[in-house]
Amino acid sequence: MEDKKTLRKKFSVLRKSLKTDVKDSVITAKLLSMEDIIDADTVLLYASFGSEINTWELARTLLANGKPAAFPKCGENGLMTFHIITSVSQLDDGKYGICEPDGSLPQPDMTDRTVCIVPGLAFTPEGGRLGYGGGFYDRFLAEHPEAGRIALAYDGMIVSELPLLPHDLKVDTIVTEERTVFCNAEK
Numbered sequence: 001m002e003d004k005k006t007l008r009k010k011f012s013v014l015r016k017s018l019k020t021d022v023k024d025s026v027i028t029a030k031l032l033s034m035e036d037i038i039d040a041d042t043v044l045l046y047a048s049f050g051s052e053i054n055t056w057e058l059a060r061t062l063l064a065n066g067k068p069a070a071f072p073k074c075g076e077n078g079l080m081t082f083h084i085i086t087s088v089s090q091l092d093d094g095k096y097g098i099c100e101p102d103g104s105l106p107q108p109d110m111t112d113r114t115v116c117i118v119p120g121l122a123f124t125p126e127g128g129r130l131g132y133g134g135g136f137y138d139r140f141l142a143e144h145p146e147a148g149r150i151a152l153a154y155d156g157m158i159v160s161e162l163p164l165l166p167h168d169l170k171v172d173t174i175v176t177e178e179r180t181v182f183c184n185a186e187k
Contacts, residue, residue, distance in 0.1 A: 004163055007130055011121035011157060016051040018154040023177040024054040027152050031175050032061060036115050036148050042068040042108040044082050044116040044147070047091055047099035052119060053152040059088050070108045072136070073100045080136040084108055115148040116141065118171050123153055127170030127183030128162045141169045148172055155179065 002010070031037055043062055048055040062069045063086065070082040071091060083105035085091065094100030108114060118137055122130040129151060131137060141149060149169070155176040174181040 002163075004130065004133065007162070008121055008133065011130060012051070015121060015154060015157060018156050019051045019053075021054070023154060025057070026177045027053055027175055028058045028061070030180060031058065031117075031150070031152065034150075034173075034175070034180075036150065036173070037062075037067075039113060040067065040115040040148075041111055041113040042070055042084070042115075044070050044072070044108070044114065046117060046119045047071055048119075049098055053154070055117065055152070056088060058117075059085075063087065068108065071099070071101045072140075073103050074098075074134075074136060075103075078135050078139055080140045081107055082140075110144045110147055112146045112148075114144075114146065115150055116144075118149050118151050120151055120153065120157075120171075122157050122159055122162060123151055123171065123174050123181075124160065124162055124164075125158060125174075125181055125183065127151075127172060127174070128164045129168065129171055130162050131168075135167070138167055138169050142167070150175060152176075 045055050070084045072080045072082050074080050083101040091099035120129040120131050149171040151171040151174045155178040
């Protein structure tokens with residue numbers, strides 16, 4: 001099996017070729033209709049960039065419906081905190097050129113009704129995830145095992161196997177334009 005660095009390049013190119021606004025809209029609509037999202041006390045989002053599945057419409061819809069939404073702020077030592085926003089205008093260019101909230105905004109109370117939308121380049125049907133290599137989400141989710149974990153992906157980004165390590169945390173669900181995969185992920 002190829003190493004993670006090689007796979008990241010490969011899946012980055014693949015994701016770019018798969019991306020369409022229509023697929024992003026279908027994924028967003030499917031996610032918004034999920035019970036986990038409807039019942040969530042807070043949805044932790046990532047600020048999409050490049051060829052990632054667009055999370056901006058998702059954020060606007062959640063906020064318009066009164067659902068608390070929080071975005072990550074990357075800190076020192078690979079640590080990340082989430083901060084609740086009331087408008088996407090509260091996000092500015094941050095670390096790595098990705099939009100982030102101001103660190104003075106409130107942090108959500110993490111509960112078993114909190115849902116984290118987890119980014120990634122590729123996934124396995126069992127919830128394995130190939131991230132970007134920084135470990136921010138693995139560390140955050142290890143500290144907050146109570147949060148549900150949902151990944152957004154194009155169907156072509158689901159593969160049979162990935163070179164996963166013990167610290168690589170799995171997602172519970174993967175939502176694609178074609179299907180919703182309920183993983184046998186252990187938190």
